[in-house]
Amino acid sequence: MRRKVLLEHINVPDINKFDVYRSKGGYAAVEKALKTLTPEEIVEEVKKSGLRGRGGAGFPTGMKWSFLAKPEGVPRYLVCNADESEPGTFKDRFLMTKLPHLLIEGMIIGSFALGAKVSYIYVRGEMMPQIRILEKAIAEAKNAGFLGKNILGTGYDLELYVQPGGGAYICGEETALIESLEGKRGNPRIKPPFPAIAGLWGCPTVVNNVESIAAVVPIIRDGGEEYAKIGIGRSTGTKLISASGNLVKPGIYEIELGVPVEEFIYSDEYCGGIANGKRLKAVVAGGSSVPILPANLITKTINQEARLMSYESLSDGGFATGSMMGSGGFIAFDEDQCIVRNTWNFSRFYHHESCGQCSPCREGTGWMEKVLHRLEYGHGKLSDIDLLVDVSKKIEGNTICPLGDAAAWPVASAIRHFRDEFEWHVKEPRTCLERNYGLAHYADPLPKPEPALVG
Amino acid sequence: MLKIEETVVVHQFKPELYQQFIDIVSRYPAEQPKGALLPILHVVQAEFGWLSVDAMDKVAEYLNIQPIEVYEVASFYTMYFLRPQGKYMLEVCRTGPCCLVGAEKIMKYIEQKLGVKEGDVTPDGLFSWRGVECLAACGFAPVLQIGPEYTFYENLTPESVDQLISDLTVKVNN
Numbered sequence: 001m002r003r004k005v006l007l008e009h010i011n012v013p014d015i016n017k018f019d020v021y022r023s024k025g026g027y028a029a030v031e032k033a034l035k036t037l038t039p040e041e042i043v044e045e046v047k048k049s050g051l052r053g054r055g056g057a058g059f060p061t062g063m064k065w066s067f068l069a070k071p072e073g074v075p076r077y078l079v080c081n082a083d084e085s086e087p088g089t090f091k092d093r094f095l096m097t098k099l100p101h102l103l104i105e106g107m108i109i110g111s112f113a114l115g116a117k118v119s120y121i122y123v124r125g126e127m128m129p130q131i132r133i134l135e136k137a138i139a140e141a142k143n144a145g146f147l148g149k150n151i152l153g154t155g156y157d158l159e160l161y162v163q164p165g166g167g168a169y170i171c172g173e174e175t176a177l178i179e180s181l182e183g184k185r186g187n188p189r190i191k192p193p194f195p196a197i198a199g200l201w202g203c204p205t206v207v208n209n210v211e212s213i214a215a216v217v218p219i220i221r222d223g224g225e226e227y228a229k230i231g232i233g234r235s236t237g238t239k240l241i242s243a244s245g246n247l248v249k250p251g252i253y254e255i256e257l258g259v260p261v262e263e264f265i266y267s268d269e270y271c272g273g274i275a276n277g278k279r280l281k282a283v284v285a286g287g288s289s290v291p292i293l294p295a296n297l298i299t300k301t302i303n304q305e306a307r308l309m310s311y312e313s314l315s316d317g318g319f320a321t322g323s324m325m326g327s328g329g330f331i332a333f334d335e336d337q338c339i340v341r342n343t344w345n346f347s348r349f350y351h352h353e354s355c356g357q358c359s360p361c362r363e364g365t366g367w368m369e370k371v372l373h374r375l376e377y378g379h380g381k382l383s384d385i386d387l388l389v390d391v392s393k394k395i396e397g398n399t400i401c402p403l404g405d406a407a408a409w410p411v412a413s414a415i416r417h418f419r420d421e422f423e424w425h426v427k428e429p430r431t432c433l434e435r436n437y438g439l440a441h442y443a444d445p446l447p448k449p450e451p452a453l454v455g
Numbered sequence: 456m457l458k459i460e461e462t463v464v465v466h467q468f469k470p471e472l473y474q475q476f477i478d479i480v481s482r483y484p485a486e487q488p489k490g491a492l493l494p495i496l497h498v499v500q501a502e503f504g505w506l507s508v509d510a511m512d513k514v515a516e517y518l519n520i521q522p523i524e525v526y527e528v529a530s531f532y533t534m535y536f537l538r539p540q541g542k543y544m545l546e547v548c549r550t551g552p553c554c555l556v557g558a559e560k561i562m563k564y565i566e567q568k569l570g571v572k573e574g575d576v577t578p579d580g581l582f583s584w585r586g587v588e589c590l591a592a593c594g595f596a597p598v599l600q601i602g603p604e605y606t607f608y609e610n611l612t613p614e615s616v617d618q619l620i621s622d623l624t625v626k627v628n629n
Contacts, residue, residue, distance in 0.1 A: 086589070163482075331551065345554055346551055
């Protein structure tokens with residue numbers, strides 16, 4: 001069994017209650033932070049830990065904190081991004097349900113480090129049960145003197161509120177989230193200025209994912225250097241992986257970064273292999289936006305090395321033969337799944353969720369959905385495949401926020417790795433309605449890499 | 456399909472509802488009450504089942520903003536209903552990971568079982584259903600949720616859907 005730092009006490013009964021959480025060493029990190037550390041020292045510990053944003057972008061959290069502007073007399077805000085909506089990702093819902101106090105503890109430490117007197121947890125509106133759980137936990141923490149005025153007699157005041165969203169994937173983008181928190185449509189803002197300079201109500205703001213904020217607790221409790229010992233290379237610490245799709249044991253797993261992908265899929269400690277004795281066809285490793293990889297490229301890199309669950313290893317090979325860690329939404333496809341159908345499904349999702357501000361995304365996502373629909377239902381042309389690649393290239397990089405890229409990558413990568421399955425849909429328009437393409441060659445051993453040229 | 460006249464109704468706000476508004480508005484800086492808009496729309500919808508133009512106008516008046524500022528928000532976010540729904544709105548996740556384990560079959564089954572198309576209301580006014588995008592419960596797929604509490608039903612099968620619908624019908628009739 002490997003180390004768990006977030007889910008260490010997950011099986012303790014009633015760990016969602018303050019007294020039980022406290023008896024297991026909870027809120028000790030808040031005591032340490034507020035009584036013995038300065039805000040600058042806390043930021044320094046988070047920097048030392050090497051913690052990278054767990055929401056998807058992977059930007060170093062300590063660095064993000066150090067960018068916060070601190071003009072005199074202007075309030076600063078810490079906002080927790082709990083708008084978890086990336087298909088394949090469900091770790092934050094789990095964390096808030098089971099360990100609400102871990103998140104609250106992290107919010108207190110983070111708010112103190114950033115000098116925020118009011119902080120918000122923006123939870124996606126559909127998670128009403130989690131909103132109730134958090135509100136109850138906040139009341140308990142306040143009752144025990146960990147929130148409100150003069151926390152632990154240190155003179156530090158903090159109010160923490162839970163804000164429900166309204167059902168919009170785009171609000172996971174930090175500036176759209178800020179707009180939504182201000183009571184507006186979730187339209188992302190043009191950057192710069194970044195939220196660290198002008199965020200919520202024009203004030204300096206840091207937006208962090210639930211898991212990033214929760215990870216601050218063990219970092220402060222044990223020290224940043226101790227946290228950095230877990231993991232591999234620049235992928236320090238542990239990561240919550242949401243495993244879904246055709247697996248024997250889908251669910252949430254806390255892994256030490258660096259576990260081999262093959263072990264994660266097949267070992268009994270994790271997913272236990274592919275369900276119903278089927279074979280693995282493909283994996284989307286980090287939530288629906290990241291490139292899909294065929295079975296042979298997810299377990300091994302193009303250089304025949306074992307691929308690991310780490311930021312670097314998952315992106316090894318770039319987009320040509322690699323993918324990304326993203327939010328850790330690990331979706332496994334068995335041999336009976338149709339890649340064209342799944343790509344169409346994801347495209348419909350992005351079309352539905354595009355906020356409509358930028359033409360390439362608003363129009364392009366709709367075109368991709370339509371073209372993929374006709375390919376899936378046997379009305380496509382061979383030229384449609386290149387048309388999709390063309391449209392995806394025209395969206396990528398041409399929008400205010402990364403939703404455009406997130407919509408383009410799944411389509412481009414599916415065609416890159418599964419082009420013959422797309423072509424089969426055109427050449428066999430009737431057969432493709434009756435059965436799927438199957439595993440084909442997608443799990444075949446990779447060819448030996450060409451020897452490197454010398455000189 | 457509803458005619459537009461049928462959505463023109465008057466919704467009276469009780470004092471208890473305004474009491475909730477006061478609590479919500481207290482979470483924001485005094486000069487930024489508009490932050491309260493999304494949470495207020497949720498409590499109004501929980502009260503009436505949907506957001507009428509009249510209700511949205513009252514919210515605008517309360518927050519001292521223009522009605523269009525409320526309409527544009529209510530129409531942007533998918534959780535707000537701009538016309539009446541069944542008492543129980545079954546929202547089934549229809550995104551990738553759920554479809555890998557049979558969400559499409561569950562939606563077809565619900566359509567047959569209730570005998571109404573997506574978005575329509577059963578003649579007794581009890582049920583409506585629709586497909587929604589990822590509900591962040593992919594490991595327990597297929598899933599559906601029912602507002603206003605947004606209770607979750609996971610690992611759906613035709614049998615569990617039967618059970619759910621009959622439980623809800625019994626609940627209403629008692």
